[in-house]
Amino acid sequence: MVEEQAARPPLIARYLDHLRSERGLSANTVEAYRRDLGRYAEFLDDVSIEDAATATEEDVAAFVAWLRRTTSASGQPYASSSVARMIVAVRGFHRFIAGEGLASDDVAASLTTPRSERALPKALRVDQVERLLAAPAGQEPAALRDRALLEVLYGAGLRIGEVVGLDLDDVDPVERLLTVRGKGGKHRIVPFGDVAAAELDAWLVRGRPRLQPTVPAVFVNARGGRLSRQGAWKRLKQHAAAVELDDVSPHTLRHSFATHLLDNGADVRAVQELLGHASVTTTQIYTLVSRQVLREVYERAHPRAVG
DSSP states (O other), rough: HHHHHHHHHHHHHHHHHHHIIIIIOOHHHHHHHHHHHHHHHHHHTTTTTTOOGOOOHHHHHHHHHHHSSBBBSSSBBHHHHHHHHHHHHHHHHHHHHHHTTTSSSSSTTTOOOOOOOOOOOOOOOHHHHHHHHSSSSSSSSSHHHHHHHHHHHHHHHOOHHHHHBBBGGGGTTTEEEEEEOOOGGOOOEEOOOOOHHHHHHIIIIGGGGGGOSSSSSSSSSSSSOOOOOHHHHHHHHHHHHHOOOOSHHHHHHHHHHHHHOOOOOOOOOHHHHHHTSHHHHHHHHHHHHHHHHHHHHHHHOOOOSSS
């Protein structure tokens, strides 16, 4: 398997150890590098290069062409974004081995990433969000939990890992603030509104204690343990299907959170802080969505918009 191959070449293994121990990257990030460099190891094997330190500039350029001819595990051609990500991994790897004196030159220094089209994130309309948030009906613990879960996902714009990672001490019900542990171990403070506060209170007071929690997590499963990412995703998909909404993920609610804020006049830098984006450039893609909404409104409403 590709994942197994990635661990075999000693230079790649050494680079992954460097990412883990010296750069302090998360396990998920190191795993992503391992998969991407596994493809590079597969290519080197295909062209009979046993030692990555002997690869040339022509070889790394040929790797990009090789990616264009191969397919992903799903059998589909690699998207430009996937190719770009793998190139970044290969560039970092060759920079490392050259810097450590394990190779004579950094042969990937001039390798450029392909330009990729900027995909607009999917956002639900406000009425669709309202339908989804109202889907978990009843006063049983699971319904109380799911209503609170969906309200926090949308009301605070959290990633799925961030919401299931919340502990009771992370919730300030008086100031209505959440302490969120985001990517790279960074913390941020995110406010939540009246509706999310009411649903959180109902869950924490009337629902959560009935499941006899064994952990300090805000959101727990039927056995009292921390609700997993997969468990939260499954509940969301079930409620989305119940109100006939297709292709809805936790990130859809995060996209909707950002888009609706910008549609209603929020400053892009404030939205950047709320989302926990390291760069405002990442957040600015949502302004494209908002401009698209404005264009659609204009074309529907202005008598001379369409000739």
